[in-house]
Amino acid sequence: MTHVAIIGGGPGGYESAHVAAQLGAEVTVVDSDGLGGSAVLTDCVPSKTLIATSELMTELSTAHELGIGFSDEEGDPASKVRVDLARVNQRVLRLAGEQSRDIGRRLERDGVQVVVGRGRLDATAEGGRGAHHRVLVDLPDGGTRAIDADAVLVATGASPRTLPTAQPDGERILTWEQVYDLTEVPSRMIVVGSGVTGAEFASAYMALGIDVVLVSSRDRVLPGEDPDAAEVLQQVLTRRGMTVLSRSRMESVTRVGDEVTVRLTDGRSVTGSHCLLALGSIPNTAGIGLEEAGVILDDAGFVKVDRVSRTSARGVYAAGDCTGILMLASVAAMQGRIAMWHFLGDAVAPLDLKKVSSNVFTAPEIATVGWSQQAVDNGEIEAEVVRLELSGNARAKMQGVRDGFVKLFCRPGTGIIVGGVVVGPRASELIHPVSVAVAESLTADQLAQAFTVYPSNSGSIAEAARRLHHPR
Numbered sequence: 001m002t003h004v005a006i007i008g009g010g011p012g013g014y015e016s017a018h019v020a021a022q023l024g025a026e027v028t029v030v031d032s033d034g035l036g037g038s039a040v041l042t043d044c045v046p047s048k049t050l051i052a053t054s055e056l057m058t059e060l061s062t063a064h065e066l067g068i069g070f071s072d073e074e075g076d077p078a079s080k081v082r083v084d085l086a087r088v089n090q091r092v093l094r095l096a097g098e099q100s101r102d103i104g105r106r107l108e109r110d111g112v113q114v115v116v117g118r119g120r121l122d123a124t125a126e127g128g129r130g131a132h133h134r135v136l137v138d139l140p141d142g143g144t145r146a147i148d149a150d151a152v153l154v155a156t157g158a159s160p161r162t163l164p165t166a167q168p169d170g171e172r173i174l175t176w177e178q179v180y181d182l183t184e185v186p187s188r189m190i191v192v193g194s195g196v197t198g199a200e201f202a203s204a205y206m207a208l209g210i211d212v213v214l215v216s217s218r219d220r221v222l223p224g225e226d227p228d229a230a231e232v233l234q235q236v237l238t239r240r241g242m243t244v245l246s247r248s249r250m251e252s253v254t255r256v257g258d259e260v261t262v263r264l265t266d267g268r269s270v271t272g273s274h275c276l277l278a279l280g281s282i283p284n285t286a287g288i289g290l291e292e293a294g295v296i297l298d299d300a301g302f303v304k305v306d307r308v309s310r311t312s313a314r315g316v317y318a319a320g321d322c323t324g325i326l327m328l329a330s331v332a333a334m335q336g337r338i339a340m341w342h343f344l345g346d347a348v349a350p351l352d353l354k355k356v357s358s359n360v361f362t363a364p365e366i367a368t369v370g371w372s373q374q375a376v377d378n379g380e381i382e383a384e385v386v387r388l389e390l391s392g393n394a395r396a397k398m399q400g401v402r403d404g405f406v407k408l409f410c411r412p413g414t415g416i417i418v419g420g421v422v423v424g425p426r427a428s429e430l431i432h433p434v435s436v437a438v439a440e441s442l443t444a445d446q447l448a449q450a451f452t453v454y455p456s457n458s459g460s461i462a463e464a465a466r467r468l469h470h471p472r
């Protein structure tokens with residue numbers, strides 16, 4: 001029987017374990033910190049659970065306009081509600097724990113063996129039973145266990161980046177993994193870093209009623225996202241009261257008593273009660289025998305892989321954040337599945353990043369799929385672009401939605417949809433028809449011809465597609 005060893009139990013690891021088991025392999029998952037990985041226990045699931053509470057608060061902020069008030073009082077209901085952060089965080093951690101246990105049960109049902117411990121490749125051993133690889137696991141009790149395998153998948157993820165001058169203390173200077181220990185609402189939260197992580201937490205904490213300062217090293221927030229979408233978000237955040245410090249690079253973060261001070265490289269400083277460091281991630285690839293086994297890493301320590309997740313070492317695959325390729329749970333899972341389909345000889349198509357949809361869970365949300373505005377502007381792809389404001393949509397007006405738009409990119413001539421952006425509430429749900437169009441190479445006319453419900457925000461997607469129609 002073919003044996004596959006998987007190091008790391010996040011989406012890159014556990015999703016590939018299901019595929020390998022389905023294809024008849026004997027599978028062992030080695031995980032050090034809990035099944036589901038950072039995605040389930042510290043990153044994706046906890047942050048989106050926190051954001052579910054902040055979404056409700058954002059909706060409450062328009063309640064007054066929609067005619068809702070307290071029966072015995074005048075005024076804005078949103079200003080009268082209080083967030084119990086201890087309860088919010090308890091719920092976050094409970095849901096994350098439940099999801100991790102669910103993943104464990106599903107792996108058990110598929111006959112996957114799970115070993116708790118820290119795995120590393122042993123380059124000195126050939127592996128027993130004619131296997132090509134050996135994984136050594138440092139067990140929590142101090143012992144070591146050897147697992148022989150015909151193929152190894154490395155899916156060890158990444159960890160929050162910190163600086164020697166900005167060290168988290170777990171109480172007031174925090175990484176995104178530590179915020180769920182907060183039991184009291186911070187009076188002033190300074191979020192350093194305006195990538196997706198920083199923007200999401202800044203938006204969420206502001207919606208919970210916290211005074212937020214966002215330290216952004218670039219001209220605008222979300223430098224990697226659609227520039228129009230990032231501009232809308234920055235306008236909304238500042239309009240709602242966030243202080244966004246653009247072109248401001250943090251030099252150090254210090255704490256004295258209950259106060260934290262963020263010093264900027266230009267000499268300015270900001271003080272607050274708490275600081276969240278959202279400075280990006282570093283791959284978990286050091287000290288696990290990768291280079292000794294012939295696995296090439298790039299300068300930042302990410303594992304180099306091809307589009308079927310092969311590393312430079314025969315029989316060693318890698319998936320997810322440790323490869324640095326579009327750090328998303330969905331991409332990690334797909335890279336892992338592809339690795340197993342490839343190794344175990346099933347039909348496999350190489351990873352196609354031009355079909356990936358993703359979402360920034362701010363208020364408003366920003367969802368994207370396919371080719372980007374930057375690629376069109378750089379001339380990487382020729383495309384027609386149409387942008388339609390959500391404020392003109394009947395349903396959006398009824399819901400009090402003013403900020404947001406739909407943008408579509410299609411190839412001139414054929415009219416094939418190659419990408420899109422949706423900015424607005426629940427953009428993560430609205431992007432799906434555009435994702436289907438991109439995946440199936442549908443034309444703007446085909447997207448326009450499908451019925452949409454009246455009134456609905458998805459009507460704006462069909463309307464944008466209609467605007468790309470060229471009469472014959």
Ligand SMILES: Cc1cc2nc3c(=O)[nH]c(=O)nc-3n(C[C@H](O)[C@H](O)[C@H](O)COP(=O)(O)OP(=O)(O)OC[C@H]3O[C@@H](n4cnc5c(N)ncnc54)[C@H](O)[C@@H]3O)c2cc1C
Binds near residue numbers: 043
């Ligand atoms: C705040 C935040 C929010 C996010 N939200 C989203 C989102 O909404 N949607 C989305 O698609 N993506 C989101 N992401 C990205 C997503 O979390 C990652 O892309 C995803 O976790 C990558 O999965 P992975 O399997 O590569 O690694 P991980 O989920 O990090 O799992 C790797 C696991 O391997 C373990 N491990 C490490 N080394 C070893 C070892 N030597 N031996 C054994 N085990 C080891 C780790 O402890 C960890 O449990 C978010 C990221 C952050 C930071």
Ligand SMILES: NC(=O)c1ccc[n+]([C@@H]2O[C@H](COP(=O)([O-])OP(=O)(O)OC[C@H]3O[C@@H](n4cnc5c(N)ncnc54)[C@H](O)[C@@H]3O)[C@@H](O)[C@H]2O)c1
Binds near residue numbers: 193196197216217
């Ligand atoms: N909703 C989602 O799907 C979701 C949510 C969070 C993260 N992610 C993924 O995780 C990946 C990483 O995102 P991220 O936001 O954690 O990291 P990032 O690397 O994208 O952003 C970090 C930001 O911090 C800034 N920065 C670094 N040092 C700084 C300093 N000293 N002072 C001020 N700013 C500084 C950088 O310029 C950068 O803009 C992304 O690829 C994203 O796709 C996804």
